[in-house]
Amino acid sequence: MANIAEMPEGYGGEGFFATSLAKAVxxxxxxxxxxxxxxxxxxxxxxxxxMGANYDLSRFGMERxxxxxxxxxxxxxxxxxxxxxAPILKQVYTQMAEPKWVIAVGACASSGGIFxxxxxxxxxxxxxxxxxxxxxxxPRPEQIIDGVMKIQExxxxxxxxxxxxxEYQHLLExxxxx
Amino acid sequence: MPGVxxxxxxxxxxxxxxxxxxxxxxxxxxxxxxxxxMRFNFLTTLCGIHHPDLGGQELGVVYHLHNWLDNVRIxxxxxxxxxxxxxxxxxxxxxxANWMERxxxxxxxxxxxxHPDLRRILNVDDLDVFPMRKEYRxxxxxxxxxxxxxxxxxxxxxxxxx
Numbered sequence: 001m002a003n004i005a006e007m008p009e010g011y012g013g014e015g016f017f018a019t020s021l022a023k024a025v026x027x028x029x030x031x032x033x034x035x036x037x038x039x040x041x042x043x044x045x046x047x048x049x050x051m052g053a054n055y056d057l058s059r060f061g062m063e064r065x066x067x068x069x070x071x072x073x074x075x076x077x078x079x080x081x082x083x084x085x086a087p088i089l090k091q092v093y094t095q096m097a098e099p100k101w102v103i104a105v106g107a108c109a110s111s112g113g114i115f116x117x118x119x120x121x122x123x124x125x126x127x128x129x130x131x132x133x134x135x136x137x138x139p140r141p142e143q144i145i146d147g148v149m150k151i152q153e154x155x156x157x158x159x160x161x162x163x164x165x166x167e168y169q170h171l172l173e174x175x176x177x178x
Numbered sequence: 179m180p181g182v183x184x185x186x187x188x189x190x191x192x193x194x195x196x197x198x199x200x201x202x203x204x205x206x207x208x209x210x211x212x213x214x215x216m217r218f219n220f221l222t223t224l225c226g227i228h229h230p231d232l233g234g235q236e237l238g239v240v241y242h243l244h245n246w247l248d249n250v251r252i253x254x255x256x257x258x259x260x261x262x263x264x265x266x267x268x269x270x271x272x273x274x275a276n277w278m279e280r281x282x283x284x285x286x287x288x289x290x291x292x293h294p295d296l297r298r299i300l301n302v303d304d305l306d307v308f309p310m311r312k313e314y315r316x317x318x319x320x321x322x323x324x325x326x327x328x329x330x331x332x333x334x335x336x337x338x339x340x
Contacts, residue, residue, distance in 0.1 A: 083302045084301070111323050116318065117318060118301075118316060119300075123322075126320060
């Protein structure tokens with residue numbers, strides 16, 4: 001059965017339907033997210049299961065993983081990020097085109113996890129802004145899907161101009177991302 | 179080799195340990211490598227060690243050698259004060275010592291004199307501590323949500339969030 005996106009709020013009648021452009025674009029974006037998997041450890045294995053036939057992330061319009069940041073919409077950071085990896089992660093993030101979202105999958109990406117040590121970044125939000133955190137060590141595929149659906153909600157409901165807002169600019173400045 | 183080998187013993191794992199000085203270490207390693215009887219042709223590894231309680235001899239380097247022809251292994255140890263952490267490089271004997279010595283510089287701040295390229299190798303370049311030395315905390319200073327009780331430290335170091 002075809003999986004059809006729900007109708008947005010709007011005004012409809014015989015043979016026509018009117019809604020705001022933002023809602024239409026939001027639906028289009030939310031159902032065609034191209035994720036960039038940045039998988040460094042066991043959470044990445046769970047992600048592979050999530051992409052596999054049983055859980056099948058493609059159902060959410062994510063058939064195509066983007067292994068170039070330039071075409072990606074969603075940065076999925078899955079696994080421990082060593083401090084030496086931090087500038088690379090930040091570079092990948094800055095190479096992505098707006099609009100872009102970030103999901104931190106698992107305890108390590110969210111907070112450093114069990115690696116309470118000098119060499120491990122204590123959460124990727126120390127270097128890039130994060131939209132959704134998925135708890136777990138590692139999280140089950142269901143949890144990753146739940147996080148992705150949270151991202152879809154964000155994408156769907158985000159005002160189109162948010163990326164130009166002073167709040168968003170301020171957020172990026174805080175991370176020293178131009 | 180009178181005066182060069184300061185001590186020797188057989189370790190619990192059956193390997194012969196030699197204790198020498200950093201002044202003699204290259205000569206000792208060269209003899210072990212080149213002597214027709216010894217034939218310790220392979221530098222398995224070298225590693226740093228920090229004993230904060232051994233006054234004046236806090237830092238050390240342990241060389242593991244392997245004779246491939248007779249399948250015999252040997253350990254050679256040196257120790258020296260933390261305030262003067264200089265050791266002649268073993269890259270003159272084994273080029274493989276290059277990265278091993280960079281690692282020991284990275285983690286213990288041991289300066290291998292004569293090393294061709296003594297930079298940090300595993301840690302970030304701007305790290306300003308030598309993290310395996312025991313005077314430095316292992317935990318990361320930027321952590322904000324770690325409770326020490328859940329890391330088996332129960333308030334001895336770091337912080338608790340009550």
